[in-house]
Amino acid sequence: MSILAPGTIITDIEVYKQRCYIVLNTPLGSDPFRPLFGCNYSKYIDTNIITAAANIKKEIIDAITLWVPEVKLSKITTSTAAGKLSFTIQITFNGESISFPFTPGKSAYFSATKGTFILIKDLPFGSTVATITLKVDGAPVSFPGSPPWASHDEMLTWLKENKADYGTWGMSDDVLILYLDKKYNNAEMALALAA
Numbered sequence: 289m290s291i292l293a294p295g296t297i298i299t300d301i302e303v304y305k306q307r308c309y310i311v312l313n314t315p316l317g318s319d320p321f322r323p324l325f326g327c328n329y330s331k332y333i334d335t336n337i338i339t340a341a342a343n344i345k346k347e348i349i350d351a352i353t354l355w356v357p358e359v360k361l362s363k364i365t366t367s368t369a370a371g372k373l374s375f376t377i378q379i380t381f382n383g384e385s386i387s388f389p390f391t392p393g394k395s396a397y398f399s400a401t402k403g404t405f406i407l408i409k410d411l412p413f414g415s416t417v418a419t420i421t422l423k424v425d426g427a428p429v430s431f432p433g434s435p436p437w438a439s440h441d442e443m444l445t446w447l448k449e450n451k452a453d454y455g456t457w458g459m460s461d462d463v464l465i466l467y468l469d470k471k472y473n474n475a476e477m478a479l480a481l482a483a
Contacts, residue, residue, distance in 0.1 A: 301381045304359045305388055308379060311355040312348060312390055327351040329392050341366050341373060344392050348375060363387075414438045420447075423476045424454055424468070 290296040290306070298306060314326035328351075329344040345364055352361050362385060363378040378387040417436045422429040431450065437443040440459050447457045447464075454475070455468040468475055 301359075301379070301384045301386050304356055304379060304381050305386055307356045308352055308359070308377065309388070309390075311351050325355060333393055337368060337373060340392075341368070344373070345375065348377065348390065352377075352379070413440070413442075417481070418443075419480050420464075421478045421480070422451070422454070422466075424472050425474060429454065 290298045311325065312327045312329075315330060316326040316328035317323050319325045327347050329347040332340040332343045332347075335343070345366060348364060349361060352359070356379075359379040359381045361377070362380045363376075365376045367374050367376070372391065374389060374391045376387055377390055378385055414436060420431060422431070429451070435446065437446065443464070444457055444459045451457070453469075454472065455466050458465040458467065464477070464479070466475055466477060
């Protein structure tokens with residue numbers, strides 16, 4: 289699934305382009321379950337341009353080689369035009385090649401996707417009704433009456449069916465996440481159990 293266009297299925301090389309962007313825009317050590325996942329280019333941000341360009345290029349190569357092994361990393365070009373360090377990365381998958389830009393320090397690929405989340409630890413599924421409140425760009429969003437969900441999956445399905453127009457819903461065992469559609473700026477969520 290595309291992370292930028294909710295509900296859109298991507299295939300072939302576009303899948304691997306998205307995976308490259310995800311790993312490059314994830315700071316190394318920020319995923320507690322996969323501490324080696326990500327790209328460690330940030331340690332070179334405050335160094336001279338020659339050192340930074342060479343070392344960031346190596347970090348890009350290491351991250352894609354380790355975490356997106358299905359692709360061949362064909363070429364990386366470096367640019368310092370207009371005083372900005374950027375890279376163009378070319379990957380090949382099943383004989384198809386694609387190039388895409390990457391600017392260190394700027395998660396441009398994700399700029400259209402904003403997120404908000406709430407912790408849902410120890411929610412007593414099936415035994416009580418939980419109410420989610422949501423404000424998008426400062427305005428309250430009305431929800432239909434929520435059922436007493438039996439599980440995380442049932443809660444997520446209900447949210448996708450009732451509130452997909454605000455963005456993409458996701459969930460882990462502990463966190464409910466709303467990745468906002470690009471037309472919205474911010475959101476606040478809260479969860480309350482019925483008394």
